[in-house]
Each structure stands twice: as C-alpha cells, then as structure tokens.
Amino acid sequence: MTMRTEPVVVNVGPHHPSTHGVFRMKLTFDGENILDAEPVIGYLHRGTEKLAEERQYTQVITLTDRLDYVASMTNNQAYVLSCERLVGIEPPERGKYLRVIAAELQRIASHLIGVGFFLQELGVFGGTALMYAFRERERILDMFEMLCGARITLSYMRIGGVLQDAPEEFWPALRSFLNDMPGYADELQALVFDSEIVRSRAIGVAPVSAEDAIAASFTGPILRASGVEWDWRKAAPYDVYDRVEFDVPTCEGGDNYDRFWVRMLEVRQSLRIIEQCCEQIEPGPVRTTMAMLFRPPPGESYVPIEAPKGELGFYLVSDGTIAPYRCHVRSPSFMSLTLFREMLVGWKLADAIVTLGSLDFNMGEVDR
C-alpha cells in the first residue's frame, strides 16, 4: 500500500537560528525530504553600492566593513587595492606586510566562525566547538583592537597603506597566538572532524563536482573543496603574497565535510604566511602621504583578492570627481548561493542546514 502524501512548503527564515543572518529558504518537503528549494534574499539590503557613489573614495572604506562583517579586514583590502590601482599609487613595504598579516588573521577568524558553526548546526547544545572557536577568535579581535581600536568594523586599511603602524604590544600578542593556534586547531579537529557522528552526518552529503563548482562561479574554500586548485593569492598575487610560501589545500569530494575540512587546512596555511611575514617585515613608513580628498583620473579598476569566503573584488569606475561613478561588489557569498537548489534537493532538512553552513555565506555580503 502506498500512502498519499502532500508536499508541504516551509519557510525556513528569515528568522531562524541557522540561516546566518536574515536569509529565507522556501523549502518544499515530502516528509523530511526536500523536493524543492528556493532562496529568498534581500532582507539585509542596505544599498552599499549606491551609497558608495555618494561618498568620497576614503569614506567608502567604512561601508566595506559592513559587507562581510565577520571579515572586515579583507573587505577593506579589496577596496583599497582597487582604489590604489585607480589612482596609480603603491603603498610602502611595511604597509603591505601589515596588510597581509591583518588579512590572514582575519581569514583565521572567519574560518574559525565557519568551522565553529559546523558543530552548532550539527546540533551540539550551545555549540561547544563554536565557543572554542570564539575563544581563539577573541584573541584575534584583541589584536585588531591593538591595530586600530575597533574589533569588528575595522577600517584599518587605507588607500596607500594602513591606518598606523602596529603598536609594540601587538608583536608579542601575535607571537603567542602563533604559538598557541596549532594546538587549538588540533583540539578543534579532534572534537569536530574526528567525531564519528560528524563523519557519518557530513561525508558524502550534498557533493558538488569540480565542473559544477566552476560553472556556478564558486570561489574560495568551497571551490577548493571540490578539488580545483584556485587561489587569487597564487594566481595574481597582491600585496606581498608573491614573497611568501604557502600551499593551496584542496579536497576531493566537495561534500559538506570537505568544505569544512579545507577551511581547517587553510587556517594552518595562514599561520605559515603570518610567520613568514613576521620574519620579512622591516621598519619603515606604513602609508604614503596623499590628500584625503583626491580625484583619480577617469578610468576603471578591478582587483580580485582571496577573501576568506572566496573571490572578493570592487569594480570601481571613476569619472574624475571625488566620488566613484560606479562601485560594484563582486561578493563570494552571493555566488555561493547559485547552486542552492541543486545542492539541497533530495536531501533531508537536517542536511540542508549543514549544507547551508558549509557554504559559509554571509548575508551582509549577499545583499550588500
């Protein structure tokens, strides 16, 4: 006997514990199985791109903080790099190194949040791993506070360098963090990635093939999890990435487990980069002196960088005035949602939540 069942449409979000901000999924269920999935975005739209056109070039930096608010540093970096190409200036060496150190710290912080939420989404009460991840992230935020006084909305990077040189207490803090972090990563790995329940829940779930990932414009960890070795830090090195050695970790399966695992591997590479930067950095100015109010020559620029979540770039068009004529943000989170339906359909509700977490998108960046 077959029972007649009726599909049910459930709105998961915009207010839901696991939607990473205000994201809404219209899921059609047959029992626990997802028949159809539709993402609904726009709940966090603030018109950042339009606002940028109304402001001077320097003022836009604060707007970029609010895009991917768990990785403000790399947003700053993408914007100032694009601006610098537009104006045609080069920051001093020490400024570049400080940028890379800050950006890699930001990558660790962002990946910690992504990996921490993994266990939260798999259902540990209160997210033990999340708390552990936050403990480490807290130290990074403390270091950011030393650099620029802010913890989340940083605005540390400036056109032509960084805001200021790192204070004396920054370097011992960084050193002790570099010493401790590998141990923390091992701890997190033992708690999360070696757990049999986690493995049985995540391995083989919602896999994305390399072809699909490329076709869907996936970038960053979620592309590398599918086995594509692509990293803007290697492909078109900016700042000082051409002077440091690091690997681009990839995985094979492209499933939920790999998407998190590749982040864990990247954290260790980031530590390597910071380590080398600390050795290479030399005293000097951190910022070229230039006018706050400047008029770049008419033209356009786009510098893609490897943000924690993937390729982030600001497409800037100048018409020779003090404000950008057009500012477009190519955000990795928005592109992560392209395969939303294909990834979720056929899996169960519990899988959908973890899959969503594995994309590690940020609504601030999706809606802009």
Add this chain to the structure above:
Amino acid sequence: MGETLAGNVIYRNVYEFVQDLLGEEWSWVAYAAAGMAIILLVTNAVMLIGTLYTWFERRLLGRFQGRLGPNRAGPFGVLQPIADAIKLISKEDIIALGADRIVFTLAPVVMLAPTLLVLAVIPFGAGSWVADLNVAVLYIAAVSGISTIAVMMAGYASPNSFSLFGSMRAVAMLVSYEVPLVMALLGVTVLAQSMSLVSIVEAQALPFLLVTPLGALIFLAAVSAELNRAPFDVTEAESELVAGYMTEYSGMKYGVFMLAEFTNTVVAGAIFAVLFLQGWKWPILPSHVWFLLKVAGFVFVAIWVRATLPRYRLDQILAVAWKYLFPLSLINVLLLAAEVIVWPEPGAAELGIMSAINWAVTIPAAVLWSKVVSLRTAPPVAAAFSTEGR
C-alpha cells in the same frame, strides 16, 4: 501500600492527626490525607531537584564550553531557575491563532503527568518509597510512553510546520526506542526475577551495571532518545526546527514543558540508579544521599554527552534503534536468560561469574556489530529529484 509507609513519620503523624480530629469512623479520610501529604512531598521535592538541575546543567555546560554560565542570581547563580520561573510566569500566555486551544493547553499537562506518575514506584532510599508495585518495571515502561502523546498533541495543536515536524520526528523516534528500552528493562527483570524495583535493588549483590554492561548501555542510549537528549535530540533540534514541538509555546506552558523535560532527566537518573547501580545501597553515607549522588552521576554524564556530541539525522537514529540496539538487546536478554537458568538464585559469586561472561561476550559483540552496521550517508534516490510542480 500502607505497610511500606507505616514506618514513615510524616505519614503516621498526618494519619493520626486527621483521625484524632474526625474520629475513628473517618479513618479513610485520614488514610487519603496522609497519602496526599506524602505525594505532595515527593512530587515537590523531585520537581525542586528538577529545577535545580537546570542550574546544574547550565553551569556545567558553561564549564564544558569555556564560559561561566549563570552566576548572578544568588550564590553561584543557584537562584537562576527561580528567576527564570518568575520571568516565565509573568510573560503573556499566547495561544497562537489557528491552534487547537484545548489540545494546545492540555499538552504541557500531559507531558508532566508521566514524569510524576513514575515517581510512585521509585525507591528513594532504604524503606522510603510511595508504592512497592510488583509490576513496577512494566508500569514505568507503560507510563513513560504517555509523553509521546503529549509531544504529538503539542505538535498537532500548534499551527506551525516546525511543531509538526518535531512531533512527527518524536513519534517515529519514541516508538522505535520503546523496543530496545523495554528489552533492556527485560534483561534486568530476568536477572532480578522480579518487576518490583525494591526487589531489583535487593537482588543486586553486584551492581547490574557490572553484571550486564550491554543492557546498561542500551538503556542509556534508549533513555537518551526517550528524553530527547543528545545525540538523539532531533525533536527539538534548535538549529533545524527552532524549538520543535515547543515552537509556539510561551510563558508558563513552555515552562512546564521545560520542567517536564528536566525532571524527566532526573527521574531517568533515578531509574538508572535503581536498575543498574544498586539503588540506595552502598555503605557509610545515608541511603538517600547515595541515591542522590548516583542520580547526580547519571545527570553529569548526560550533560557531558550533551555538550560533546552532535545529533544524528532522523534516519540514522531509527537505524541505530532497529539495526544496532534491537539485535544487541536480543542477544543481551538471551544470554541473561540462559545464565539465570544455570544459576537460578544468583548471589554475589554467581553474579560475578555472569559478569565475566557478559563482559567477554556482549561487549565484543557490540563492537563487532558496530563495524557491520553503517550509518554513512547514502546518496538520495533519483526519484527525490523530481521537479514536478515547480
């Protein structure tokens, strides 16, 4: 029932007071009043422990997660549950539009009832129990099943898909886990040759935890599922279903659900202590203190597991019940039954031999069986990809 209570001071005093007041012919009123006094004492004491347990759990979870936990209300935050209760009581009691009002309101009550009913048969210490029922194990199995209905009522009455999801999951899960739970209880019954909890405690010359480790393990797993605790807490799965069947509840109705849930854990600890840890027995300390300590031990393990393990998916949970726990519980019961035929009146020495056999057979069996049963995710069936109606 009266005889077991005769030694109880409160019972006797209330009985005599009422009888003196009303006269000899009203002795049935005195009998009822004294019984009520005891019931009042037991239920309130256990519910108080249940509320205190919320503080214990939050404190301990805080420790596990590298944070402080509640520490503002009273010393070490002990008064936090009271502050929470005041807050819940003073909140507006909302019944959502479109809810089945009667069922919606009744559900929390039905949820709490089985918890309190189970208390009737639990021996809390030497000579202190409300009733020494000769079918107590059966009674526990039967009464604890009522909570399934409560979850179903809550989910059905709420006009919310998440509630419905939660209750459907709960029913699928609880029905499955009744089977290994009852089989685990059966193992203990066979061993003690009695269904009375008092006799079971007295039969434990050795703790049954040592004699039948697999039975204890199955009981722990099944009871975690019955209690919706990690790693089987899919019914309330906060990251998926917001709060499961409790999503639409607020105010004290929600409070009663939470109270039932926490008290349930304490009661489960009490049952575990009685069945597997020699109940109130153990030397030096008073029997009630030992009992409380054993319950606290169970509760500690439960919180520890909750802070560490992620949850299974529903299909994996059902697979654990039917493919893993059920066959193993059959092996367990068969082995125990055979042993009881060989040693009909087991004393400490015989229990020791049984223990050696059980450890040697059942634990390797469990480990081997876990290698056979795979919970790894299979890719979804092609039919599920149908795009019909899009």
